[in-house]
Amino acid sequence: MKLKNLLVATVSAVVLAAPFTVSKAAAEGEQFIPMLAYRVGPYAAGGSGMFGAFEDYLALLNARDGGINGVKLTWEECETEYNSDRGVECYERLKNNGPTGATVVNPLSTGITYRLIERATADKIPIVSLGYGRTDATDGRVFPYVFPLITNYWSQNTAKIKFIGAKEGGMDKLKGKKIANVYHESSYGKETIPILDKQAEIYGFEVKHYAVPHPGQEQKAIWLDLGRRYKPDWVILRGWGVMNPTALTEAARVGFPADHIVGVWWSGAEEDVRPAKGAAKGFIAAGFHPSGADFPVLQDVIKYVQDAGNGNVDKKRVGTIYYNRGIIHGIVTAEAIRTAQGKFGNRPITGEEMRWGLENLNITEERIKELGAEGLMQPLHVTCADHEGGGNVKFQQWDGEKWVLITDWIKADRELLRPIIEASAAKYASEKGIEIRKGMSMGSDCGG
Amino acid sequence: MFYREAGQFKTSYPSDQAIFPILQDRWTVITILVVAFVVIPLVANQYWLGPILTQFLVFSLAALGLNILTGYAGQLSLGTGGFMAVGAYATFNLVLRIPELPLVVALIVAGVITAFVGVLFGLPSLRIKGFYLAVATLASQFFLIWLFDHVGWFTNYDTAGVASAPSRTLFGALADAGGPLDFLAPINPVVSGPRAATETKYLLTLTVVAVLALMAKNMVRSGIGRTWMAIRDMDIAAEIIGISPIRAKLSAFAVSSFYCGVAGGLYVFTYLGNADTEAFGLTRSFQILFMVIIGGLGSVVGSFMGAAFIVFMPVLLNNVSSVVFGGTLSGDTISNMELMIFGGSIIFFLIVEPHGFARLWQIAKQKLRVWPFPY
Missing domain, CATH: 3.40.50.2300 (Response regulator)
Structure with missing residues (x-):
């Protein structure tokens, strides 16, 4: 190695390192x-x-x-x-x-x-x-x-259960129903597990949790189990990114109706449903804005x-x-x-x-x-004790072209959540x- | 001219067997250590010390661990992330449940636990080789991550499955002011948790990595390292000349997992502060395997070079592109360009030197020897 090369190498190393310090x-x-x-x-x-x-x-x-x-x-x-x-x-x-x-x-x-x-x-x-x-x-x-x-996620989750209850014709009708929670296996996905278990106890429905590993492109086994064996009345989809269209496509494959899948608001965007094409039609997702x-x-x-x-x-x-x-x-x-x-x-x-x-x-x-x-x-x-500040959720449904709001603001069950929080x-x-x-x-x- | 060993005579066996027999090498290593221990903590800012250097050291250690297994003993493993997770959760539980335990001791115990787990998952290596072994170690990766995700005890029943490093001092609670060993209190800084200074965390990581790297260097030069290499080069021949494949392979798994376990513990305690299994997924295993391949299989210094490349390169590209193109190109373009350049540079380096940076380093040293009169 020539001395000049060594010099050039040193200078370029310094130049490359410079942006770190700027x-x-x-x-x-x-x-x-x-x-x-x-x-x-x-x-x-x-x-x-x-x-x-x-x-x-x-x-x-x-x-x-x-x-x-x-x-x-x-x-x-x-x-x-x-x-x-x-x-x-x-x-x-x-x-x-x-x-x-x-x-x-x-x-x-x-x-x-x-x-x-x-x-x-x-x-x-x-x-x-x-x-x-x-x-x-x-x-x-x-x-x-x-x-x-x-x-927050717990508030959203109680609103989801309220929504499902309303669809079933009253919260007392939830008794004996089966709800599957398909979640992204990360701190995000796990966040609502305890609160769902708690609500299952209160309303008497049954909940089963299905973990989907990151990034979520492999869900065949889960949906086969959901569609053929467990056959839940409702599926809660705590998806994110590519996990969402994959879930909807797999659901359609096993014949699970999209209008009985309720998504979190991270599965309720255009990008989440468009790749699933027809399989997404009727899919319901939470949202806090239109x-x-x-x-x-x-x-x-x-x-x-x-x-x-x-x-x-x-x-x-x-x-x-x-x-x-x-x-x-x-x-x-x-x-x-x-x-x-x-x-x-x-x-x-x-x-x-x-x-x-x-x-x-x-x-x-x-x-x-x-x-x-x-x-x-x-x-x-927002106040000192309440760093959430809102707590209302709307639900929207994908009609194949755009998201259509199907409910007004649904209040979260904050009385239930506050002591747990x-x-x-x-x-x-x-x-x-x-x-x-x-x-x-x-x-x-x-x-x- | 500068790098020539002519005139350095060895007059005794110990001097001939020194780790760095060439004087210039010795001085280089000493200079690097002085810079790393003294100069860098004095001049570097928080950003350099924390995310850049501490992270680099931790990954160097993990790469070193994998290099012992894959580079020296020839056993391909895709379970590094899982073993790091074992180390991380073991350290977390030890420190949480026994607050008196000094962090360094907890790290070592966690390393030993990981070594046992490593031996357990290394058992298939006695029957299967090569890609088939890679698949078997892949199973350990998935199983361990599944275990930490589904058994709440490991994360102390945290809702989101996040293990958060508690604040601990270097010598543990016993040496805090008022404790039985309170004469140690003045040199008992907080080394983990949000209150610990970045400098302290960096120095702790550096010390652990330096000591373990020295041990690795010695191990691969001694009998045990030679049995690993014999097994790697031709296992049947090695068995015929009297090397026990069981012992060689399992010791490689144990030592390698020990290193990965300590690296995992350090990753959570001195760098991230808290971790879930996401930090130790399959991508992590691949990332460390790439470090070893790019750095050079069967080389201690190569592990550091490979880790440097994989850790610094994306950060460097991100910094450079935001300085150079910020405001002119859209964020989407910049981000995608970085990924492409990173991938491209990996391919470029592997074409230029398929044996990794360690080999490049060797060639450079050889050229320096004959410089300025190459023949």
């Missing part, structure tokens, strides 16, 4: 939001739609309003491939960017949420797990930095961001389920920043201040109308030696 120069007066996106892999349909829309909404605020009260929003993506371990790496990479560090982190993955709960709490960066994540984090007295906003691009806020996104050539995801996807969910992520983040600014001043806020903003977030019916999102999202009122959170608190917050703690009234 932290992008951030202008003062910017609010940084890390994006733990996943645009490749078996869950890319969800990741690209939601993160694209999330970024589109922030871009809209920048383009139309000049940011939030003059504070520009910035963000940077880091590809996680929905891999929890990559998520940790991405979080560590992005958490100190921007003048005030990461404002808030949206993992969009229950696995990553679990990985980050302790890290983010130690770093004082709030986690928003909107419609997913660790359910007992709803008890904000134990989890000050975690916000499973709008509707699809469609007629909302004024989406028209603004099209006008200011997508048509200006600054879109962060293909324009064809505007108005799909995942896209609209990303817009809701954007609205919640922006409104929490606004709330925090109301208390701390119109400047970039820190993670700690953002935590206060989230805990005192109150998005009313009027505010939703002002935002141009009427009908897109439900009112949200509190007990679970208390167990976590005692394991970890966490003191349960009381009174005026961290700038919020926690009662007691």
Whole structure:
């Protein structure tokens, strides 16, 4: 090896290593939001739609309003491939960017949420797990930095049972019925098992759990058992990504009716049913928002961001389920920043201040109308004890072309859940030696 | 000119049998250790220490474990992820149920438990070879993951099946202030859980990996390593010259699983902080097998090189592309491009040198020897 070659090798090694150390120069007066996106892999349909829309909404605020009260929003993506371990790496990479560090982190993955709960709490960066994540984090007295906003998994699950009960003609008719729970074998999929068992006890139905290993393309044996042997009255599909169309196709193969399969909201998007073609017709899924691009806020996104050539995801996807969910992520983040600014001043806020903003977030019916999102999202009122804030679910059915809403808001059975959530959170608190917050703690009234 | 052993005479057997007989090698290794132990913790930031370097060290250890089994003893295994999981859950349960136990001791005990599990799943290797053995070890991967998913005791009955590393100090609770060994309290830092400093976790991982790597290097140079290699190269001939295949194969499984188990424990305790079985799936087994293949089968340093490639490359590509293309290309394009470049570079390196980085390293050393007058 020539000495020159050695020199070239050294220089190129230094050049290659340089990007690791570069932290992008951030202008003062910017609010940084890390994006733990996943645009490749078996869950890319969800990741690209939601993160694209999330970024589109922030871009809209920048383009139309000049940011939030003059504070520009910035963000940077880091590809996680929905891999929890990559998520940790991405979080560590992005958490100190921007003048005030990461404002808030949206993992969009229950696995990553679990990985980050302790890290983010130690770093004082709030986690928003909107419609997913660790359910007992709803008890904000134990989890000050975690916000499973709008509707957590347990709430959604009770709404599903209510829906099934209504279809059967009353909750008392559930007695003796058989329900199969087909779940994605991950922390996400397992989350509702205890609550289903509990409800089975209360209402007298029978529940059987079927685990589908990641990524979920192999379900033949499960559906054969479901269709030929167990023959349940209803199937709850806790799917995600490619697991969903596979499940629907297999169900059709064994002749299980699609309109007796009730999906979680991570199986209720266009991308989940289109690949299953005819097999998906009649499939029912939960949701906390509708699809469609007629909302004024989406028209603004099209006008200011997508048509200006600054879109962060293909324009064809505007108005799909995942896209609209990303817009809701954007609205919640922006409104929490606004709330925090109301208390701390119109400047970039820190993670700690953002935590206060989230805990005192109150998005009313009027505010939703002002935002141009009427009908897109439900009112949200977060408190110290209740980090969920909403708790309502709608059900929609795939007619072969689009999702059609088939119910109004169904309230979750929060009276049933609250004691279980509190007990679970208390167990976590005692394991970890966490003191349960009381009174005026961290700038919020926690009662007691 | 710089790398030449001319004039370095060996006058005794011990000096001839030294791990690094060439002076320049010795200095290189010492420099690397000094940089790793002293310079890096002083200059590196949290991001470098945690996700990049600690993760690299853990995977190097796992790759080293697999390399002992596959590279030295010639037994193809696809159960690495499962064995790492055994180590991780064993450490978790030991530390959780016996709080007095120092983390390092827990890691070693967990390693021993994994070694037993490894021997158990290594039994088929006495009858079957090659791809068939790979399939048999695949069964261990699926069985172990299934076990941890379905038996709640292993995760202390966590709803989501997540084992979260509790906060523990280096010498355990007995050495905390006020305990019976409280003279150790000043040098008893928190080494796991959210309160532990990244530097401490990095140093702990580095120490464990350095010691185990040294042991591996010695093992493969000694009698036991030679029996492994004899079995790898031709098992019938090895048996004829008096090597017991049972002992050689099972000891390879035991040592390899020990390394993988410790790596699994470190992965959860010093890097991730908590883990579910997702972290130890089949993809993990393949990933570590690729590290060994790309790094070089039958080479200690190759395990480190392979781990470096597999851990750093995606992160590097992700960083480079977001700096270079951020704002010009769409996120979808960048992400897909990274995957393609990563796959392409694996193929490129394997075409350039099918025997892995270790072989490239050897060629480079040979070239350095004759430089600047190649013949």
